[in-house]
Amino acid sequence: MSEPINIAFLGLGVMGGPIAGHLARAGHSVTVYNRTAAKASAWLDRHQRDGLAVAMAETPADAARGKDVVLSCVGNDADLAEVLFGAQGAVAELCPGALFIDHTTVSPETARQVAKATSARGVLAVDAPVSGGQSGAEAGALSIMCGGKDDALAAARPIMDAYAARIVHVGGPGAGQGAKAVNQICIAGILGGLAEGLRFAQQAGLDTDKVFEAVSGGAAQSWQMVNRWDTMTRNEFDFGFAIDWMRKDLDIALTEARAHGISLPVTALVDQFYASVQAKGGGRQDTSALIRHLPDGSST
Amino acid sequence: MSEPINIAFLGLGVMGGPIAGHLARAGHSVTVYNRTAAKASAWLDRHQRDGLAVAMAETPADAARGKDVVLSCVGNDADLAEVLFGAQGAVAELCPGALFIDHTTVSPETARQVAKATSARGVLAVDAPVSGGQSGAEAGALSIMCGGKDDALAAARPIMDAYAARIVHVGGPGAGQGAKAVNQICIAGILGGLAEGLRFAQQAGLDTDKVFEAVSGGAAQSWQMVNRWDTMTRNEFDFGFAIDWMRKDLDIALTEARAHGISLPVTALVDQFYASVQAKGGGRQDTSALIRHLPDGSST
Amino acid sequence: MSEPINIAFLGLGVMGGPIAGHLARAGHSVTVYNRTAAKASAWLDRHQRDGLAVAMAETPADAARGKDVVLSCVGNDADLAEVLFGAQGAVAELCPGALFIDHTTVSPETARQVAKATSARGVLAVDAPVSGGQSGAEAGALSIMCGGKDDALAAARPIMDAYAARIVHVGGPGAGQGAKAVNQICIAGILGGLAEGLRFAQQAGLDTDKVFEAVSGGAAQSWQMVNRWDTMTRNEFDFGFAIDWMRKDLDIALTEARAHGISLPVTALVDQFYASVQAKGGGRQDTSALIRHLPDGSST
Amino acid sequence: MSEPINIAFLGLGVMGGPIAGHLARAGHSVTVYNRTAAKASAWLDRHQRDGLAVAMAETPADAARGKDVVLSCVGNDADLAEVLFGAQGAVAELCPGALFIDHTTVSPETARQVAKATSARGVLAVDAPVSGGQSGAEAGALSIMCGGKDDALAAARPIMDAYAARIVHVGGPGAGQGAKAVNQICIAGILGGLAEGLRFAQQAGLDTDKVFEAVSGGAAQSWQMVNRWDTMTRNEFDFGFAIDWMRKDLDIALTEARAHGISLPVTALVDQFYASVQAKGGGRQDTSALIRHLPDGSST
Ligand SMILES: NC(=O)C1=CN([C@@H]2O[C@H](COP(=O)(O)OP(=O)(O)OC[C@H]3O[C@@H](n4cnc5c(N)ncnc54)[C@H](OP(=O)(O)O)[C@@H]3O)[C@@H](O)[C@H]2O)C=CC1
Ligand SMILES: NC(=O)C1=CN([C@@H]2O[C@H](COP(=O)(O)OP(=O)(O)OC[C@H]3O[C@@H](n4cnc5c(N)ncnc54)[C@H](OP(=O)(O)O)[C@@H]3O)[C@@H](O)[C@H]2O)C=CC1
């Protein structure tokens, strides 16, 4: 374990709440901020009961003031801009030598801008989007893809060790977000194929358990197949990583691609199919609900 | 090991040659037929040198005559029709009680017709497409997805054990081919995403090794990512499962889908992208050469 | 008008019935054949009442025997093969010097085979798919795209003048069908865009009449926009050219493309969206029903 | 003709230059502003030589000061924001009762914000994207799709009559931009089909002139087919509406669709294919250069 550090944590959502908890349990002194204060109070109660060194603040600025390390895990680019650069934003309070780690999935471009703005203040910054989902956050076993300078990573690693199963330093500022975009692009294609494969099996009257047994061990295998085939066959989608989040991430990928002259036809197509599932009310369902866009034989 | 059996094997290509060899080494008496006789002679020489009970025949009919079990592994639906129902086809020689196993990837519809035709003669039939590729065939470690009646499977299992790592009885006649179609559909989507993800990484200037490290352990993981990322980054495609074969298989899937009223947009799209790669001369390259369809920044 | 000729006409469907009528009214002696005899009887009654020189036959062979010109307009490639080469097929009755005109939409490959088979008998052949629909057939104002040798076209033109507004000799055998494939490919893209454009207008709350007024006069104009926008806004699809026919035609285009190494991604995609509309029961609806595949805000 | 009016015109590009000229020739007093001053000087010279009442200003604010009507035709949303709301922006100079007409293609959302901001100052606003291209602008024969309140339209019509062939009042603020988005969506699909249809014709060895003759008169007809087939067959693309602009417009459509939960798969796909053509250096070529994304048989 690392030396106890004075930490601020901004954003106590599905991912941020558990991460902040791991930091407190690691012995750090953690001051949390959440837009909806009730969530911060509840978090505080829970962790104070365990005798941990925790506090809460009313604004990002208040939370960040005088801290050695500030972390954030909010929703999207605009949200990050608000907690960092808004009227009560944290950046103005960051002192030279402080470290800023962002776990939000935002665009590489935003990450590069944040790195520039913090660097101008002598602050080290790491863009550090995660994968592993809610369960990974709770278990403290996230995969973290990092962008930033070497010294920023060196400073961030011991902090993130409290909740990471894997930390990869991908490259300079924005590279963590770039890797996350790659991750989401790959998933879009995988689910595009998986949805069609399973629907084909169902509509062709095949035993889907047997098909899984037959195809899951070879060249068609994927994490999504191993972990979602079963729930998909049962039309269970109310868990996991939400389509609304996925579309945000695919928008990031498509926008970055546009800037770099990269063509992403499969990704763009799957993204539009997700729009169809959103239109059916599936926005908060797991990304595997993509299959709902394919006709299932119940003529409508 | 099972009792020595009189076997005919039709089609000594990349897959059939090694499979027939495993059958001979398992102690069976194997008579081979190949369209191009030279390949059959070479196979015969190699296996006679090892003192195995092997022979060759000039026609499928000659090969099949009086055998207990006939296997085939030829190219496509038309090829199978020729070796079974052509002027010198094997079917006319199949006796009641004989067993027919087909390892060719053909359409479920063709598999059902073969099952019907053989069943009319009192012959047991199994459609048994494989996955695992040339290396799986050579190592005797194929995954086999089977369609057919229970008694046909019961008879076929001990034979196929000579070269299978996994045998799954998916369902009745055609179900093996149905599962294979699902397999290829899933792969089409996976490679669609993987190609775009990797191209994005390259064009965005990311370190592709680091990106792999960051994304290959989680929700974006796939067999294709684990086994092809590296070769794709080096533009190495002259190995593996050929795009020409893949398009044959996707045509099977799309045709079967058409018959069942199933919509396969991602599959159909990736199939057309493969047409672009074929147009660039990539027909014999591994399916991961799909990435060649995406611009790589070398303006042309 | 041309000299009265002894004509056989095979296939009295939506298109064939009216075409055969125009031939009789042009003064030719017309013997019709239809698989479902009742349709032929009804056609016969109607045209005998008008005092025309018409007759019916029980088989294609009976109809074709001794005729100078044989025309056909049946459903698809298999249907054409049956009326031409089946047990009671017309080809065996075609004499040297006779003319065969096929109005069915079939594959260029089938058209070339028919041309070869008839040419071997000294028969002139024209593949002559039409556009203009039921109303064009009834009004005798079809557009006909022709493939065949010059002498075949020279012989066919005066016959087809009875019901054509435009006859284009595109090229040798199969070229008429090739042009028809181009026609259907273009329509697939047009409707793909039109459906999305109209749905966008509806979902964005725009006045669709005003949008039509604004966009129908310029670079976004198409025959489909001019003739289908209005019916699409009213969800009227029970007329026109059926999706089931369209998918047959797109299958022809995609299969021909496969043979020539041509990539048709938009076409392939729209074809799959048509599968979704078929799954909703829209197979017999006009191709403009493509829009039904797009969510319309009524969450389901 | 309407009464002479004091007009400011912002943005003298390919479209704006000729439009401003028509306004001057209509007898209005026109003060122009262009970011690159040289272009404004040249425009001024040309029109002063004709004895017209023209002037130029150094900033949008200077141009707009005291004018009755301000028009703009700049590049994109950000550009419009700059000339309106930037440090030297025009909005601050708009007086109650003035009229603002924007001919830039921007997002409906931006148009609504502009309408709101100007309305707060008692200014009438019309979003008025055009179609007809450079030749339409020069000939004074543009199609204009308008959004805005009735009184704004009433005021704007006599002004725009100087260069419009057609003015359609589509609806309230943003509706003009909405219609323009529909326009571009329709074109994306049309060109998607047209490119594949023509490539098919070429690769299948058909005579493209004959195919055009056969298909351009019926259900496959489109403005694009009539006006671009010929140039596409000759690989002539250095004219017309640039792909870079088209992608900006498709981005607007896709972003608006995202906000409204609309699914635009064909549009999204064609947009990605345009990325491929941009990667080949075709960004400034006409939208019909989409065909360059399809293999043409010259293996590379
Ligand atoms: N959920 C998952 O499985 C995964 C999520 N991610 C990414 O992690 C990030 C967070 O996801 P998750 O925790 O699920 O999201 P939640 O919606 O659960 O939490 C978001 C948090 O951000 C806060 N927030 C949002 N906007 C603002 C703002 N403008 N100002 C201040 N606070 C704000 C919210 O506050 P309030 O409580 O007031 O709403 C909330 O605390 C996202 O970028 C997501 O894409 C990455 C991998 C997996
Ligand atoms: N290669 C792979 O990695 C995999 C292949 N498969 C499937 O297995 C099947 C065989 O593939 P593979 O072994 O690679 O193919 P090959 O081309 O190497 O072999 C095909 C064999 O079939 C014979 N054949 C083809 N047509 C005829 C015919 N009309 N009459 C008689 N014999 C014929 C060929 O004879 P000849 O020697 O005269 O050409 C040859 O022996 C295919 O269906 C393929 O899709 C499945 C999984 C993996």
Ligand SMILES: NC(=O)C1=CN([C@@H]2O[C@H](COP(=O)(O)OP(=O)(O)OC[C@H]3O[C@@H](n4cnc5c(N)ncnc54)[C@H](OP(=O)(O)O)[C@@H]3O)[C@@H](O)[C@H]2O)C=CC1
């Ligand atoms: N409808 C349209 O708007 C257009 C159609 N076409 C093309 O024209 C062709 C005909 O279309 P349409 O007239 O609408 O179709 P219909 O289904 O109305 O007519 C088909 C005709 O073919 C006959 N037929 C089908 N199969 C056989 C067979 N195996 N043996 C003998 N007769 C057979 C049918 O006989 P029976 O009466 O016994 O069923 C019927 O007379 C199609 O290829 C279509 O794609 C082209 C342009 C427009």
